Amino acid sequence: MAVTYRSAAGDVPAVRGISLEVAEGEALGLAGESGSGKSTLAMTLLRLLPKSARVTGEILLDGEDVLRMNWGRLRAVRWASASVVFQGAQHALNPVRRVGEQIAEPLLVHGIAAPAEARTRVAGLLEQVGLPAWRARSYPHELSGGQRQRVMIAMALACSPRLIIADEPTTALDVMIQAQVLTLIRSLIADRGIGLIMISHDLSVLAATCDRLAVMYAGRVVETGPAREVFTGARHPYGRALAEAFPTVGDPSSRMAPRGLGGDPPDPMRLPGGCSFHPRCPVALPSCAWREVELWPADGAAVDPADHVTRSTETRHTAACVHVLPEPEEESA
Numbered sequence: 001m002a003v004t005y006r007s008a009a010g011d012v013p014a015v016r017g018i019s020l021e022v023a024e025g026e027a028l029g030l031a032g033e034s035g036s037g038k039s040t041l042a043m044t045l046l047r048l049l050p051k052s053a054r055v056t057g058e059i060l061l062d063g064e065d066v067l068r069m070n071w072g073r074l075r076a077v078r079w080a081s082a083s084v085v086f087q088g089a090q091h092a093l094n095p096v097r098r099v100g101e102q103i104a105e106p107l108l109v110h111g112i113a114a115p116a117e118a119r120t121r122v123a124g125l126l127e128q129v130g131l132p133a134w135r136a137r138s139y140p141h142e143l144s145g146g147q148r149q150r151v152m153i154a155m156a157l158a159c160s161p162r163l164i165i166a167d168e169p170t171t172a173l174d175v176m177i178q179a180q181v182l183t184l185i186r187s188l189i190a191d192r193g194i195g196l197i198m199i200s201h202d203l204s205v206l207a208a209t210c211d212r213l214a215v216m217y218a219g220r221v222v223e224t225g226p227a228r229e230v231f232t233g234a235r236h237p238y239g240r241a242l243a244e245a246f247p248t249v250g251d252p253s254s255r256m257a258p259r260g261l262g263g264d265p266p267d268p269m270r271l272p273g274g275c276s277f278h279p280r281c282p283v284a285l286p287s288c289a290w291r292e293v294e295l296w297p298a299d300g301a302a303v304d305p306a307d308h309v310t311r312s313t314e315t316r317h318t319a320a321c322v323h324v325l326p327e328p329e330e331e332s333a
């Protein structure tokens, strides 16, 4: 799947050739610096991108291609089959409506429950996210940031979707509340068999919450695999830098920019040739300036080339770096 924004200055290739899969009850973490394309990828999944975005490829939700759904079908799928908790979503609540009414809305709009039943369901949802049922009568300004974020999670869960996409769901919260909300999301999706795609620039948050990680750089996935393995033994130099930048969950002293990496992430309109990371890479070889390596098993094991990008990336630790290829280049760095 790929996404290109059309702009007056030219085309912006924000997501370039990504293939990912999420199973029931599984949490996939998407990490990367600002501008790496994480939010674009998340918004694409439910076609929430601006009109200037052109999406190619396919996005299968229970075997049905989201990109080919008509608007009626797409409306039916949003909330009911898949829902998104946005970055700073707590500010998306309508300030003049009680939170209970707002949680009930997708249930009523999708005809899943009549008003009386919706009220009962809202009470149950609030309790599941750790809020007392009477909070349904509260207005958003009567709740703390963490409580509002819990309301957004209740809303995302309301229609029992198959997939939840959470884009930086805890970034605005303080460290203690952040940990509570992450634990809550994790246990709710595991109990209900919901797939989760969680987006963050903080690899430690994702490693603590997710089963698998995918690290994005300049619109591509450059490393993927079991969460602990990628976090503690990243094989792509960018994955390593990201893990070092966020050594522990919610550490306020963590740095936004990975330590030891000079420069900024590349402008997608002016991507360097070869591996997009090579100008910042501490272990780049001369060939990295012209050669872009596909995801490859990080243990260097030989695989069927037809298999290595799509299916095996889902379970194996893979990295798109010349240093994980089975036969290292005979070059000096």
Ligand SMILES: Nc1ncnc2c1ncn2[C@@H]1O[C@H](COP(=O)(O)OP(=O)(O)OP(=O)(O)O)[C@@H](O)[C@H]1O
Residues within 6 Å of the ligand: 005, 006, 007, 012, 013, 014, 032, 033, 034, 035, 036, 037, 038, 039, 040, 041, 050, 052, 201, 267, 268
């Ligand atoms: N509407 C748009 N038109 C043109 N370019 C865009 C648009 N939205 C995003 N981009 C560009 O696409 C690239 C990817 O942006 P995106 O927001 O997906 O990254 P991100 O990793 O989610 O960053 P952040 O963490 O800051 O949200 C960036 O270079 C951004 O400037």
